[in-house]
Amino acid sequence: MSLSAIPAKRSPLLLALLPVLVPALLLGACSSDDDGQEQPLVIPAAPKGLGTTDTAAVQDETQVPPFIDNIASNQRGDARYATLQTNAGVRVVSGFLDIWQPSTLLVDAGASAPARDGFAAVAASTWSGLPGDATDGKVLNAAVHAANVQYVVDATARRTPAQELAAYLDDRRGKGYSISDGMGPLTTAWRTLSEQSTTITDIAADATTVLYNDKGNDIGNAGSANSHGFGAAIDLVANIGNNASTEPAKRFYKYARPWRWSSSVKVVPALEPAKSGTPTTDGGFISGHSAEAVRKALAMAYLVPERYQEMVTRALVLGENRVYAGMHSPLDVIGGRIQGIAAAAANLATDPNKSNRQAAYDQARTALMAAVGAKDAAALQAYAHSLPLAQDAYADHATNKATVQRLMTFGLAPIAATTKAAVVPKGAEVLLETRLPYLSADQRRVVLKTTALASGSPVMDDAEGWGRLNLFAAADGYGAFDGDVSVTMDAARGGFQALDVWRNDIRGAGKLTKLGSGTLALAGANTFSGGTQVSAGVLRADSAKALGNGDVYVDTGTLMTQATTPVAVMNYTQLATGTLELHLGASNAGSLASVGNVVIAGGTLTVKFQAGMAPRSGDTLVAVQAATLKGKFDKVVVEGFTATPTYTATGLQIRIN
Known part of the structure; x- marks a missing residue:
């Protein structure tokens, strides 16, 4: 299908989320002060999470013979x-x-x-x-x-x-x-x-x-x-x-x-x-x-x-x-x-x-x-x-x-x-x-x-x-992050090490850190609040709430979106060694919708298209929406097209040339 021009305005999802979620951090940016001097981009720290990991101890073996x-x-x-x-x-x-x-x-x-x-x-x-x-x-x-x-x-x-x-x-x-x-x-x-x-x-x-x-x-x-x-x-x-x-x-x-x-x-x-x-x-x-x-x-x-x-x-x-x-x-x-x-x-x-x-x-x-x-x-x-x-x-x-x-x-x-x-x-x-x-x-x-x-x-x-024990649910990954969770996947080993999907609705106050070369996809309506850090490989957001209610921080890995709706985040930060890969579809599907602040300290934005999406020359695509957006990507690549990024104080649009 073709895509008609989309005006640069906030999506219904963003407008619905703004009244109930408060940005966790107010950021400075490269901008002019009263004397016309540019201010350096202030990069937030990575989410801290709980600082502890969860455990599942065995019952007292003297009371319950295993x-x-x-x-x-x-x-x-x-x-x-x-x-x-x-x-x-x-x-x-x-x-x-x-x-x-x-x-x-x-x-x-x-x-x-x-x-x-x-x-x-x-x-x-x-x-x-x-x-x-x-x-x-x-x-x-x-x-x-x-x-x-x-x-x-x-x-x-x-x-x-x-x-x-x-x-x-x-x-x-x-x-x-x-x-x-x-x-x-x-x-x-x-x-x-x-x-x-x-x-x-x-x-x-x-x-x-x-x-x-x-x-x-x-x-x-x-x-x-x-x-x-x-x-x-x-x-x-x-x-x-x-x-x-x-x-x-x-x-x-x-x-x-x-x-x-x-x-x-x-x-x-x-x-x-x-x-x-x-x-x-x-x-x-x-x-x-x-x-x-x-x-x-x-x-x-x-x-x-x-x-x-x-x-x-x-x-x-x-x-x-x-x-x-x-x-x-x-x-x-x-x-x-x-x-x-x-x-x-x-x-x-x-x-x-x-x-x-x-x-x-x-x-x-x-x-x-x-x-x-x-x-x-x-x-x-x-x-x-x-x-x-x-x-x-x-x-x-x-x-x-x-x-x-x-x-x-x-x-x-x-x-x-x-x-x-x-x-x-x-x-x-x-x-x-x-x-x-x-x-x-x-x-x-x-x-x-x-x-x-x-x-x-x-x-x-x-x-x-x-x-x-619910083994069916367990095969869909964690049900809660009641401690911080680090996941290291080795894509070279194949199978679920290369790609796995967690479909549960993950709750809790813990933080998720993605490590290793494999791809982990989150597909639930997640509410975990400790934040998400992508430090290696790929973390894929397959649903609107895949990334929970915490801040998202991409340093040396890739955050990929494949949701059929915009992907909601609190605050989003990307470093120069990070990559954001958006798979866009109709009605802003796969775009990033932040209710807080987006800080881009360089890195790469890659735009690809979902099945059935066929943009035409002159179309304008919404890539990022935010309460505030500071900084720019070092490189923007749109699969199959040349394109021009347009940054505003509240988002990023891509015009297909």
Whole structure:
């Protein structure tokens, strides 16, 4: 489209912001005094920020035995030995004891009961398995329990044929194969390289009376058995389930499946043959399918971080399909998610995966790039997101985000305070190691803390913090700068080191400093107030509020704008070694709109144009608007044109020659 002349006046965005934001610093400039003498340009100091960094300490290990160190205690064995004190897999989901009090068969009748509000042990199970006897314990929170069961009643009543098919497939297929469709455009390559297969592709006509089991290859051939040089990657996925059985928790909690609680729950007809007749060995809490899907999805996401959020979403969708199947309740699925995340972290952080995960990651990357013809990491990233929503069910970030937000809690009302500070479990930072490779382990822990879910939801307030981890949000970067944050990215290493996008709305009083040769893009409605300093590489503003509410200081790096609106800043300073690169579009999109002072001590201004923008000779483009503008760029370059900059006391315009 062509651009008509734009008058030199402040944009509506600038006029709206001026009354509510006050410039932080009044500046002098090169100008004439009463005697006609020029005054030197006064260059402000860089933003100071808080002067401290944020941390995410581990809970007291003497009070909370870390799951990561105790996962080996989660053994199937004799269920009588699974207690809160002895089994990490039982303990990590102990928030369920606020809802439900199970009867517990202890090793000896004189053993003391676990210390938990309202919890008492009995000497033997009372679960007969007879029709109508769905319980082996006592409901402690009737409202949550009723909502939990009613959710399944409603979901199975409104279930569509497509949801019925998805629920059946996710029940009967191997979970690794099932969730690998979350790889989107990479699914075929993944399944070929791993040698995954399935024999369950539809609902057979006689499935209502015949139980079909998947005879395919769930996660693929590992080690030397893999003929595609993909064995190390499959080893990692296979090992993610070590010591991760859900049976001890099922036997301990003894919470019935939803169809035992209510006859109004409509199990998928083709899954009737899969229903167990022995409730004592068929507990609903926790969901084994959900836990396994989460573990394997996180292993695949570790190997292919280009599809990290899509794989997280796919795992939670499998959990929802357990509800549509009528086989599990929301609380069952939430419990499975919590244990699955904890088990994935523990198995990534300990051997054999600890010693082999780098080799597995490198192998997966090399093999997938070769399989899809991607010459470098950027090409792999592009290929991984190359299909439209019609062909890739997880192609839309906003849709995935909404799905994850819904399925983390299933809308169940909080039962406790929602303002409790988040804690981060020991070792959880490994889950972001390949997704945020340019951050330190300590920084990744802070990301997990600042993106954690609010407290108070049923089951999710475990002492270590596993239940509140929001890995989808964490993959979008920090949720808050509660300390100053420095980000160093090495573009030569490729992948997310070369380019990453943080989509969260970042709050806090801390400062962001961009270092290293890579590009970091900010795309949220940010309110952090400690300021932004660009000292190397590129910081890209993809939204109107990308740069928050603090001052922006560009010394030896590049600030780039790619927003579809003007980019708002408080005060802006650029030194002679800095660069401002504006990608301009219609209605002043991509221009810089300062509600305070702009000081330009030289450097470069580069102007490029967004898709669909086709300026013509004679057009005047708004580049910078400000309350005051002092100084000039050393060089102004307009891509594809010669142009003349026009500086005023309140801005800069570019006339296309």
